[in-house]
Amino acid sequence: xxxxxxxxxxxxxxxxxxxxxxxxxxxxxxxxxxxxxxxxxxxxxxxxxxxxxxxxxxxxxxxxxxxxxxxxxxxxxxxxxxxxxxxxxxxxxxxxxxxxxxxxxxxxxxxxxxxxxxxxxxxxxxxxxxxxxxxxxxxxxxxxxxxxxxxxxxxxxxxxxxxxxxxxxxxxxxxxxxxxxxxxxxxxxxxxxxxxxxxxxxxxxxxxxxxxxxxxxxxxxxxxxxxxxxxxxxxxxxxxxxxxxxxxxxxxxxxxxxxxxxxxxxxxxxxxxxxxxxxxxxxxxx
Amino acid sequence: xxxxxxxxxxxxxxxxxxxxxxxxxxxxxxxxxxxxxxxxxxxxxxxxxxxxxxxxxxxxxxxxxxxxxxxxxxxxxxxxxxxxxxxxxxxxxxxxxxxxxxxxxxxxxxxxxxxxxxxxxxxxxxxxxxxxxxxxxxxxxxxxxxxxxxxxxxxxxxxxxxxxxxxxxxxxxxxxxxxxxxxxxxxxxxxxxxxxxxxxxxxxxxxxxxxxxxxxxx
Numbered sequence: 001x002x003x004x005x006x007x008x009x010x011x012x013x014x015x016x017x018x019x020x021x022x023x024x025x026x027x028x029x030x031x032x033x034x035x036x037x038x039x040x041x042x043x044x045x046x047x048x049x050x051x052x053x054x055x056x057x058x059x060x061x062x063x064x065x066x067x068x069x070x071x072x073x074x075x076x077x078x079x080x081x082x083x084x085x086x087x088x089x090x091x092x093x094x095x096x097x098x099x100x101x102x103x104x105x106x107x108x109x110x111x112x113x114x115x116x117x118x119x120x121x122x123x124x125x126x127x128x129x130x131x132x133x134x135x136x137x138x139x140x141x142x143x144x145x146x147x148x149x150x151x152x153x154x155x156x157x158x159x160x161x162x163x164x165x166x167x168x169x170x171x172x173x174x175x176x177x178x179x180x181x182x183x184x185x186x187x188x189x190x191x192x193x194x195x196x197x198x199x200x201x202x203x204x205x206x207x208x209x210x211x212x213x214x215x216x217x218x219x220x221x222x223x224x225x226x227x228x229x230x231x232x233x234x235x236x237x238x239x240x241x242x243x244x245x246x247x248x249x250x251x252x253x254x255x256x257x258x259x260x261x262x263x264x265x266x267x268x269x270x271x272x273x274x275x276x277x278x279x280x281x282x283x284x285x286x
Numbered sequence: 287x288x289x290x291x292x293x294x295x296x297x298x299x300x301x302x303x304x305x306x307x308x309x310x311x312x313x314x315x316x317x318x319x320x321x322x323x324x325x326x327x328x329x330x331x332x333x334x335x336x337x338x339x340x341x342x343x344x345x346x347x348x349x350x351x352x353x354x355x356x357x358x359x360x361x362x363x364x365x366x367x368x369x370x371x372x373x374x375x376x377x378x379x380x381x382x383x384x385x386x387x388x389x390x391x392x393x394x395x396x397x398x399x400x401x402x403x404x405x406x407x408x409x410x411x412x413x414x415x416x417x418x419x420x421x422x423x424x425x426x427x428x429x430x431x432x433x434x435x436x437x438x439x440x441x442x443x444x445x446x447x448x449x450x451x452x453x454x455x456x457x458x459x460x461x462x463x464x465x466x467x468x469x470x471x472x473x474x475x476x477x478x479x480x481x482x483x484x485x486x487x488x489x490x491x492x493x494x495x496x497x498x499x500x501x502x503x504x
Contacts (some may be wrong), residue, residue, distance in 0.1 A: 006321060060377075081307065147380070231488045234397060234398070235462060235466070235487075235488065238392065238396060238398075238466050239397065239462060239465045239466060240467060241393070242392070242393070242467070243465070251395075251396065251397055
């Protein structure tokens with residue numbers, strides 16, 4: 001009788017990483033599971049976001065604001081979050097390395113993701129979101145507190161910061177869905193992707209093609225067309241180059257440590273045989 | 287008064303259409319000028335021949351596509367002598383008697399400049415057929431030009447404008463509030479008179495088509 005084996009019950013496939021690369025050739029299964037500190041940070045970030053949004057809702061309920069303002073503010077935050085994720089993504093994809101202060105770990109993470117794009121779909125939710133949730137917990141809480149302490153009765157302000165933080169934190173989940181095979185997506189997600197509410201798999205696949213210099217936004221992707229058509233990031237890269245002499249990674253032949261590792265993943269598929277859970281392509285094609 | 291890119295007439299904007307100066311009617315120029323983004327926001331535009339080159343700031347898009355700066359359509363640009371990619375001095379005067387396409391670009395080995403250089407390379411036969419010479423000028427040194435030319439097999443001359451002296455003399459406007467050296471191409475006729483100027487920072491390949499069109503009518 002054929003049964004599906006849950007992913008977490010499978011034996012990990014161990015292989016040694018290529019010696020020339022500093023980034024591991026593939027994350028161990030344990031690295032993809034959520035740890036308790038990761039769960040705690042995800043909870044903290046979620047609590048901060050819900051607190052901000054509920055403050056907004058209670059201000060509306062108390063009659064100090066009409067619902068239209070916080071809704072409009074939330075929509076603006078959703079749009080701005082898409083742009084913000086694009087700018088941040090552009091920055092870490094093109095500048096710095098593991099030794100860069102503050103951003104080093106993130107740059108390494110993005111580098112690993114470029115090497116093995118599909119691994120993100122194996123990450124448990126808190127494992128995937130905890131870093132952004134930590135940022136939300138640490139940044140949103142004082143901002144929200146400051147808004148309340150200033151006697152602000154603006155439901156829109158709380159809604160804006162709460163929605164912005166929510167979209168940024170969830171961008172990593174939207175990002176994972178943009179790599180997932182269609183049949184594995186939760187109900188409704190594919191429709192949201194097709195509608196442009198969430199970043200689509202096709203749009204994000206374009207980012208994972210050399211020279212990796214387009215489609216940086218990962219919330220809804222609404223800004224990608226504009227930013228790419230008007231070469232906004234290219235303009236920024238030129239300004240940075242003329243000001244500092246630093247070339248972005250996307251200008252030159254992609255270093256092997258940033259290129260998608262299709263060879264290792266194909267070999268893994270051959271080794272795994274009928275194990276449909278070991279995916280070979282960075283982006284699902286169906 | 288000394289002219290510097292920082293005080294260039296242009297108030298650069300990413301979405302403003304490029305500037306061009308050539309024969310054309312004022313009405314056509316007015317209609318063609320756009321300040322709003324479109325699917326091809328960066329277009330070579332033609333300004334009336336009578337457009338005054340004096341103003342040093344960029345007017346609103348509703349006005350003409352004035353090309354500010356010292357070298358404008360109808361003028362004879364000042365001669366220069368710059369080193370080419372082999373370190374040999376090259377003077378502009380040497381090319382009198384044939385049309386010359388002088389294109390100023392920001393820097394070697396940047397995406398736009400590479401696209402532009404390769405586009406000039408790929409159409410070089412057409413320029414030769416029109417009897418024209420192509421000269422690229424940037425602030426990079428001869429060694430950088432040599433490597434750039436070798437890597438992309440560029441058949442034309444690249445000149446080192448150290449300190450961007452010639453760029454300033456000719457009045458090539460900078461982009462993005464003076465942070466980026468401008469990308470501007472001049473077409474000189476056999477007498478060395480400027481017949482066309484085309485400016486487009488972010489659609490570098492368009493310089494080739496626009497200048498070829500003019501060369502064919504010279």
